[in-house]
Amino acid sequence: MALAKLNFADGPDVRRTFCTLCPQHCGMLFHVDGDGNPLAFDGDRNNPVANGKLCIKGTTAIEIHHHDDRLNYPLKRVGKRGEGKWERISWEQAMDEIAEKLRELREKDGPESVATLGGTHKTPGDWASWRWAADFGTPNFVSQGRNCGVGEYIAEVSVYGWDTVYQSYYPGKTKCIVIWGSNPAESSPPSFERLRQCQAQGAKLIVVDPRRTKTAERADLHLQVRPRTDGALALGLIHVMIRDDIYDKEFVEQWCTGFDEVEAEAAKWTPERTEEITGVPAADVVKAAHMYATLGPARLSFGVAATQLGEGASRSAVLGRAILRAISGNLDRPGGEPLGNPYDADTFAWLPNINFEKLVDHPLRTRESVNAHETPITSISGYQAFREATGKVYPQGHTGTAYVLFASQPAIYRAVTRQDPYPVKAIIVQCGEPLLSMGAGKDAYEAFTSENLELLVTMDMWMTPTAQLSDYVLPAADFMERADLSAHWGIGNFFVVGQQVATTVGERRNDYDLWAELGRRLSDDPDYWPETVEGMFDRFLEPSGKTYREWADGEVNHRFTKPVFYKYRERGFATPSGKVELVPSMFERFGIEARPVYTGPPYSIPDAPEEEYPLQMIPGSRVRELTASNLRQSARLRRIHPEPLCDIHPDTAAKYGVTDGEWMIIERPEGAIRQRARFDASLRRDTVNPDGYWWNPDQQRYEPHLSGVWVSNANAITPGAPELSSFAGDQPLRGARCRVRAGDAPAVPAAVSG
Numbered sequence: 001m002a003l004a005k006l007n008f009a010d011g012p013d014v015r016r017t018f019c020t021l022c023p024q025h026c027g028m029l030f031h032v033d034g035d036g037n038p039l040a041f042d043g044d045r046n047n048p049v050a051n052g053k054l055c056i057k058g059t060t061a062i063e064i065h066h067h068d069d070r071l072n073y074p075l076k077r078v079g080k081r082g083e084g085k086w087e088r089i090s091w092e093q094a095m096d097e098i099a100e101k102l103r104e105l106r107e108k109d110g111p112e113s114v115a116t117l118g119g120t121h122k123t124p125g126d127w128a129s130w131r132w133a134a135d136f137g138t139p140n141f142v143s144q145g146r147n148c149g150v151g152e153y154i155a156e157v158s159v160y161g162w163d164t165v166y167q168s169y170y171p172g173k174t175k176c177i178v179i180w181g182s183n184p185a186e187s188s189p190p191s192f193e194r195l196r197q198c199q200a201q202g203a204k205l206i207v208v209d210p211r212r213t214k215t216a217e218r219a220d221l222h223l224q225v226r227p228r229t230d231g232a233l234a235l236g237l238i239h240v241m242i243r244d245d246i247y248d249k250e251f252v253e254q255w256c257t258g259f260d261e262v263e264a265e266a267a268k269w270t271p272e273r274t275e276e277i278t279g280v281p282a283a284d285v286v287k288a289a290h291m292y293a294t295l296g297p298a299r300l301s302f303g304v305a306a307t308q309l310g311e312g313a314s315r316s317a318v319l320g321r322a323i324l325r326a327i328s329g330n331l332d333r334p335g336g337e338p339l340g341n342p343y344d345a346d347t348f349a350w351l352p353n354i355n356f357e358k359l360v361d362h363p364l365r366t367r368e369s370v371n372a373h374e375t376p377i378t379s380i381s382g383y384q385a386f387r388e389a390t391g392k393v394y395p396q397g398h399t400g401t402a403y404v405l406f407a408s409q410p411a412i413y414r415a416v417t418r419q420d421p422y423p424v425k426a427i428i429v430q431c432g433e434p435l436l437s438m439g440a441g442k443d444a445y446e447a448f449t450s451e452n453l454e455l456l457v458t459m460d461m462w463m464t465p466t467a468q469l470s471d472y473v474l475p476a477a478d479f480m481e482r483a484d485l486s487a488h489w490g491i492g493n494f495f496v497v498g499q500q501v502a503t504t505v506g507e508r509r510n511d512y513d514l515w516a517e518l519g520r521r522l523s524d525d526p527d528y529w530p531e532t533v534e535g536m537f538d539r540f541l542e543p544s545g546k547t548y549r550e551w552a553d554g555e556v557n558h559r560f561t562k563p564v565f566y567k568y569r570e571r572g573f574a575t576p577s578g579k580v581e582l583v584p585s586m587f588e589r590f591g592i593e594a595r596p597v598y599t600g601p602p603y604s605i606p607d608a609p610e611e612e613y614p615l616q617m618i619p620g621s622r623v624r625e626l627t628a629s630n631l632r633q634s635a636r637l638r639r640i641h642p643e644p645l646c647d648i649h650p651d652t653a654a655k656y657g658v659t660d661g662e663w664m665i666i667e668r669p670e671g672a673i674r675q676r677a678r679f680d681a682s683l684r685r686d687t688v689n690p691d692g693y694w695w696n697p698d699q700q701r702y703e704p705h706l707s708g709v710w711v712s713n714a715n716a717i718t719p720g721a722p723e724l725s726s727f728a729g730d731q732p733l734r735g736a737r738c739r740v741r742a743g744d745a746p747a748v749p750a751a752v753s754g
């Protein structure tokens with residue numbers, strides 16, 4: 001229950017941390033009893049992320065902490081995979097047995113035969129798994145952030161040497177905001193609040209989204225783009241800016257290379273042709289270009305959609321957006337696109353403690369990641385190339401470098417089932433849910449149930465569908481049960497430290513412990529893993545001059561590096577040439593089309609044929625009350641959103657016999673799912689928006705139902721072929737073709753506990 005006005009200064013009964021129920025990491029205070037039970041909570045007004053506000057998800061923290069379904073003890077499978085027969089074992093036994101198997105595989109098949117699948121901004125599991133992979137010697141590690149933004153990061157760092165992903169707009173300073181393929185009204189309460197403040201101070205808003213989202217409702221101009229055609233739209237905007245001479249000529253002349261090639265490509269994209277492909281009226285393309293280029297400092301936001309458009313479409317979209325930011329003269333301009341500052345040398349030691357350098361030179365590693373031959377820029381050699389290019393300006397490298405190293409999930413599944421390009425035989429899942437949230441769920445299932453897979457370990461808070469198929473299931477602590485530190489993967493110029501709030505229930509463990517325990521059994525370096533996560537935090541925080549304890553218990557528990565603008569004027573851009581490379585040499589070096597050539601529908605690689613699958617689906621759009629596949633256990637949140645809903649235009653529904661509020665079937669070659677239709681007359685007629693990540697934790701567990709993983713889960717039917725992933729290995733999660741029809745309610749087998 002929320003208790004009004006908790007204050008950290010009120011004494012030891014009030015503990016201070018931050019919420020990790022979604023990636024925003026809003027500051028939180030808890031009132032605890034003498035046994036370490038959290039009794040009440042409040043937002044932390046002294047934390048700048050949300051200034052004391054919490055969203056509805058955050059308010060379920062105590063419910064989540066005490067929930068009956070939480071995993072409390074390590075389990076070892078004794079029946080067949082997915083049969084639900086377990087033996088309770090100790091952590092010691094689990095770690096010994098898992099480490100032994102990993103050692104055997106490393107000796108027999110090389111360290112690359114072990115893969116890890118992680119989640120998004122779930123401290124401390126993410127960085128600890130990377131640090132572990134670097135020490136073990138496997139390049140086959142992924143955290144789910146790869147599908148939020150690898151393509152965008154790579155494009156931005158290639159074009160101007162740093163990224164703008166985690167940057168924000170500034171009330172009073174930012175005059176034009178373009179929210180493109182993002183919906184902060186649902187996905188980020190703190191940045192939506194900021195957006196409102198900017199609008200109140202006169203900023204104009206352009207939203208690029210096939211849906212009329214709550215964010216789009218606030219827009220001065222809504223460009224209702226056809227899914228997957230963002231690259232064409234970007235070229236149309238560039239075309240108008242050049243044609244009407246409203247780009248920043250001086251900046252382009254002084255700082256950019258490749259402008260002529262961009263101009264030649266953009267010349268083909270008249271507003272009329274742009275309208276033909278994107279569905280955005282030509283007059284709106286012109287209007288948007290003028291607003292963006294002339295209103296004053298402008299911020300063109302990051303949004304996951306552009307990364308998730310798959311082969312061809314994604315590349316032109318992210319490259320086009322990077323070019324727009326550059327030629328509009330907004331790079332590193334106050335109120336525009338601050339090129340994030342790396343942590344000062346005296347603030348925070350991020351990359352040195354992730355230790356990717358060890359992976360590069362690992363004596364046991366002989367191979368690149370399983371996707372490197374297809375998407376060579378996301379690889380160890382890609383990482384080295386970016387280190388070299390950015391190193392001249394940022395000696396520590398680009399702090400988001402992990403993104404360049406992430407392997408691609410479909411390639412990992414293929415390496416298990418087809419042993420191509422080499423076998424992967426063990427997978428450790430932690431903080432992520434591959435069957436539900438990682439795309440290509442069917443391929444994940446095939447891999448997890450394959451005889452080729454000798455070990456599947458899942459560490460989670462719940463018995464997820466992936467956990468149900470695992471050989472070992474390990475109980476994870478929630479954020480209240482651990483000491484914590486968030487640095488947003490080293491890309492946010494901000495860190496916040498959290499106290500442990502609650503006493504751990506049962507044998508739940510901090511995610512760090514998994515990697516440290518395995519690491520201690522497998523590492524050649526006895527000092528690599530401090531005994532506790534606090535010890536590891538001390539290492540991260542060492543340059544700040546304070547220990548974890550001092551930060552956690554001190555008056556202020558966070559630090560924000562103030563942006564410095566126009567840094568390039570002194571040291572150039574962190575690209576190979578030191579200039580903004582509008583046609584990035586880094587792309588050329590890795591065999592990627594470096595001009596912003598648009599390849600969208602019709603696709604260069606066949607997806608589902610258009611005649612049979614006339615619609616496009618854009619599943620996985622965030623809803624305020626859930627985080628991906630997570631939090632469906634909360635009775636409170638389920639009451640708000642009890643069933644999977646698929647948005648569809650009434651005319652489209654009429655055409656295919658679908659009724660508002662009734663069940664409908666969404667089909668692709670991979671299979672069919674059922675959701676309830678929700679009419680939305682503001683949606684494009686060629687687009688449907690199925691809810692993402694849907695399962696039912698209260699339905700029958702284990703095979704064949706697996707808590708309903710195949711019933712409504714949109715990622716059961718997102719394309720899985722590795723060739724359909726983008727140049728950066730991001731999956732085609734949005735815009736794939738589909739068809740719809742009316743259907744009966746799904747059959748629900750009786751729930752059995754266990």
Ligand SMILES: Nc1nc2c(c(=O)[nH]1)N[C@H]1C(S)=C(S)[C@@H](COP(=O)(O)OP(=O)(O)OC[C@H]3O[C@@H](n4cnc5c(=O)[nH]c(N)nc54)[C@H](O)[C@@H]3O)O[C@H]1N2
Nearest residue numbers: 148181182183187227228304305618621622623626627628
């Ligand atoms: N409540 C909640 N908040 C979250 C999360 C959550 O699960 N729940 N997840 C967190 C994570 S991991 C992330 S990465 C962020 C993501 O945050 P956002 O970037 O805001 O992601 P979405 O809400 O999925 O918004 C993507 C938007 O893109 C639109 N879209 C779909 N296809 C296309 C297309 O082809 N072109 C264009 N231009 N737009 C398209 C969709 O309609 C949708 O409105 O949210 C974070 N916050």
Ligand SMILES: Nc1nc2c(c(=O)[nH]1)N[C@H]1C(S)=C(S)[C@@H](COP(=O)(O)OP(=O)(O)OC[C@H]3O[C@@H](n4cnc5c(=O)[nH]c(N)nc54)[C@H](O)[C@@H]3O)O[C@H]1N2
Nearest residue numbers: 119120144147148431432433437459476619620628629630
């Ligand atoms: N179709 C479609 N698919 C998408 C997207 C999309 O837009 N459309 N978005 C993609 C993006 S951007 C992202 S980031 C992913 C999100 O994908 P994930 O990060 O996989 O999403 P979640 O469902 O939030 O978390 C997965 C699991 O982590 C567990 N978990 C939560 N906290 C902890 C913890 O502290 N420790 C441990 N061990 N486990 C924990 C949860 O119980 C849950 O089972 O989805 C991706 N998939």
Ligand code: SF4
Nearest residue numbers: 019022025026055058
């Ligand atoms: S779930 Fe809500 S309160 Fe928690 S971090 Fe996300 S936005 Fe903040």
Ligand SMILES: [Mo]
Nearest residue numbers: 120145147148
């Ligand atoms: Mo994400």
